[in-house]
Amino acid sequence: MEDTAAAVETPVTVSTFGVSRHPDTARLVLSSPKPPGVREEFVGVVRKAFRPRASGGGGAGRTPPARWGWALTALQTVFPVLQWGRTYNFKLFRSDVMAGLTLASLGIPQSIGYANLAKLDPQYDTSVVPPLIYAVMGTSREIAIGPVAVVSLLLSSMVSKIVDPAVDPVTYRALVFTVTFLAGVFQVSFGLFRLGFLVDFLSHAAIVGFMAGAAIVIGLQQLKGLLGLSHFTNSTDVVSVIKAVCSALRDPWHPGNFLIGCSFLIFILAMRFIGRRYKKLFWLSAISPLLSVILSTAAVYATRADKHGVKIIQRVHAGLNPSSASQLRLSGPYTVDCAKTAIICAVIALTEAIAVGRSFASIRGYKLDGNKEMIAMGCSNVAGSLSSCYVATGSFSRTAVNFSAGARSTVSNIVMSITVFIALELLMKSLYYTPIAVLASIILSALPGLIDIKEALSIWKVDKMDFLTCLGAFVGVLFGSVEIGLAVALAISFAKIIIQSIRPQVEVLGRLQGTNIFCSIRQYPVACRIPSVLTIRIDTSFLCFINSTFIKERIIEWIREEVETSDEKARERVQSVILDMSNVVNIDTSGISALEEIHKELASLSIQMAIAGPGWQAIQKMKLAGVVDQVGGDWIFLTVGEAVEACFPATAADPAPP
């Protein structure tokens, strides 16, 4: 044993920690008030959740309590536009118009491309209605609402499994709107019932892996447009897609599509590079997709390249955003499948929107109200589902453009929405000749932003288990499907928590020389064990059925080893065991019986047991279960220091105050 030196010094150090020996502290543990019960906790949580909170603007706080003040406050809570609208001025509006126009130039080609990814015709355009609704309900000032790549893929891959869009496009479309409607309803209810924590279930690591996998899957899907293939697979996994591409390439194919796609992809990427290099030219990257669409459409129209194998959109019907309320299928054979898809889309869409919103809010220094955001997003989607839109959410790439273009409020979303509507209404006919390869290149150009290798490397560096979650999501999406990737990520994440609970650390403590600080002798090798006292810290916040047997057996094993390895003379030296329960916040009946069994075992070996610093819920339950009486109220202490002191009555008695 290495603590012989400490043994000699102990009597000296004991006298120096008189400071923590206060006549009352030991009794405090047992006389603490009753902690709030399950019911009080629940009532408290509910009351707190529904308490109206003064939000961002600060204008509402100073409103005098008028007769209609209550109604105004309620309205302002639902429609934040009423709050910030008062201080809105022309200068802000000018910034917003500029930002909205820039946003529209990016939004038009993206919304056509993502509609294609979602296996819908270009007139099913999601960039018009949802941003309008969000603008009056949302709390984020920079977020740009519209279709995003991952949700488009998720929706099309999951709904394709219910109904094949190639076989029955009408039902497919109806189901897409139904899923959008239900997703909106789910999002609103998450907000109303304060279920914001559901979004946290997808950890950051899982999202990094999921997004990277989805980006690769989306990229592979674009091979269809880029290579101008006619037959393709509905599956999204790498293996099926590569097989489909290989088998398609055996037939004759037209390199024209590939040439158009690649050249415009290079063009867009080059513009983006320039936009990043020279901050003032950032608008180049914003308008390059629109420019690509115009140039390629004009070129195809001029050369009639569609006669020579270049695939074009063709299916263009006038009439943007017609009512789709009659298409919703809220009963019938597909409803359960739709609800399943909707809940996944709702969570993924919210996760992305809230991540985007929070990161830009923190740059500007204000705080998003997660629950309000969910309600706003949900209402946008419900409204969207009634006007031929599919699930919309906050897009990272467009929000960044919006921010760089100087957006100051959600008015930029309104400007964007109106611009897109007018542009598409006027130009829809001319989209007939737009080559599909250009849409593919626009989508492809947005993908590198979804693959964050640097973040994945930093996760690997910091936390191997988190990296496993990330990898699980990535591999699951890539080789299984989007749902499998999500399920794998969730399973690994929750397994991590359960494993952490099943096998908590149990540490032997030692004292830092010359102090009254006790810490793990593994973490702090300079700490010395105190002779004749074994101090053990239980490192779990919930001593429960899943870990109590493990902890009990580990502690009893240590005690037996201590007793057995020491010879007859030394055996007398292990006289007390102190359980440091300061980390144990809560305990259940299994944990209590584990403590009772440890106490019984120690009693059979004539070793004194002491407990230090149990948590609030823990001490309450120990009192109720009678463990306190078994151990003896005198042997329950606030700190390890006091417990150690009590184990040396002779030396401690001298310097104690009366």
Place this chain on the structure above:
Amino acid sequence: MEDTAAAVETPVTVSTFGVSRHPDTARLVLSSPKPPGVREEFVGVVRKAFRPRASGGGGAGRTPPARWGWALTALQTVFPVLQWGRTYNFKLFRSDVMAGLTLASLGIPQSIGYANLAKLDPQYDTSVVPPLIYAVMGTSREIAIGPVAVVSLLLSSMVSKIVDPAVDPVTYRALVFTVTFLAGVFQVSFGLFRLGFLVDFLSHAAIVGFMAGAAIVIGLQQLKGLLGLSHFTNSTDVVSVIKAVCSALRDPWHPGNFLIGCSFLIFILAMRFIGRRYKKLFWLSAISPLLSVILSTAAVYATRADKHGVKIIQRVHAGLNPSSASQLRLSGPYTVDCAKTAIICAVIALTEAIAVGRSFASIRGYKLDGNKEMIAMGCSNVAGSLSSCYVATGSFSRTAVNFSAGARSTVSNIVMSITVFIALELLMKSLYYTPIAVLASIILSALPGLIDIKEALSIWKVDKMDFLTCLGAFVGVLFGSVEIGLAVALAISFAKIIIQSIRPQVEVLGRLQGTNIFCSIRQYPVACRIPSVLTIRIDTSFLCFINSTFIKERIIEWIREEVETSDEKARERVQSVILDMSNVVNIDTSGISALEEIHKELASLSIQMAIAGPGWQAIQKMKLAGVVDQVGGDWIFLTVGEAVEACFPATAADPAPP
């Protein structure tokens, strides 16, 4: 604020906690060695698990290292009988024979009754082969192996759903043996791969509720025998059974069955009461079931009551425990269902056996090796499945009789097994006239022991959530099925752990006057907050994706409230925030970003952030992720006391040692 008094006193108390200010302690946190990584932890767990452990007897330790010593030790590990067999003597043998004979008198009627409960004929007797195998492999000295009520019910109710025994008894029997075989294989693999913790998944509270529900369900099943009904339901839930009984009672029925059943039930219960009252007459309760069988059979035979509507066993074939190896169905359409049933039976059987074994081992003062027990139990069941037995385990009632009758080793199981075999072989023919109502009364008499109302009340008193688990299991078994009850109990138990992780406590700390002890001001209202410092303790052992947003928002909210509620002058007083992370053992990347965001928020408010006592894994990951550099290595402390001291540089500078 209530700590104005403390504010005045602070300069005085600061000087008294000089004891914990040690020049080195602050730097210790950052210089601690690297904690074992995931791989090292895993290797350590595996190595520890497979390290041979010296078990109970103590004889092996003194064996000189002979040439064949290694093989002998290995054999002794697998067959503990080789260890304790050496010191076994005639006196112990005499006790065991007496205990074995007493056990047999209880075992014969019970094994016929439980076979009936499992919907098998009486010759499929589980009290012969499994105890013999267990006797040479088990480590418990008192446990009595054989059929038990709950497992018999579980098996029959689950296998009945695959194949109806009334329609196809041959397949039913084959599936029962297959399930038994697979359950044995699962149990052996649990033991080999040290998966003993699986047994912990069913918490004590869940078992109390489950057993009580199962007892009522079993009792209701016995109404068929007790009332002499011919048609009955295969469902086990209360509603179906009561419906079946009501509809059956509309037909004419014979009160003879009911009379026989009730009178023998009263006889058995009376004998047990006497046995409990006068410890010396405990054998009365042990032999009363056998006596009931003999008396009732003789009475029926004498009066030919079976001609007057008294139901008798009838189906009796000679030949006890024939080989059933050829009946196992390890491939085919039912295998997956069988495996599912087998894993549930395996876990329930082990849970019961280990609970029984542990409680009696702790009375006698030795420790059971859980993993060895599982292997022994699994081998018993594999052997049993090959000789027409179904799942056997440790029975609580018979183990108690065995213990009271003075069993000293597993030899009593061997004696019991041989006695049962001889008795049934000789008397099987005479079982023809045994009334089924007596079997029902024997099973009914064993049920009150399974319903532990006192324990349920004490669970209610101590832990409401645990009581919910208990109630969930009870209601699930009673109104759903055995599997639903188990699923409900598991779901509530795991939800408890997840909820505990999702919403951890975050506490504001204060100092106990005149000491250097910091504790929650809610738990210890006497603790006083230190002016200008906000000390917050994070009460979770794993700061992870599921709780990091909640903790971050709670902390930021508090800080903002502090800043906002105080007026301009007072605002200057909140100058530092100390996060006490002594409870945080581990952290993941989401937790790390939460810390970073708290730090950013505090920096924007010009408040200093300090971290005290982070756990081993936590500080390591914070170092890797660069949080330590952001916060500043000088602002990470071992204890809250030191951190508080550092927040008062002026006063702290005076008494500090050079």
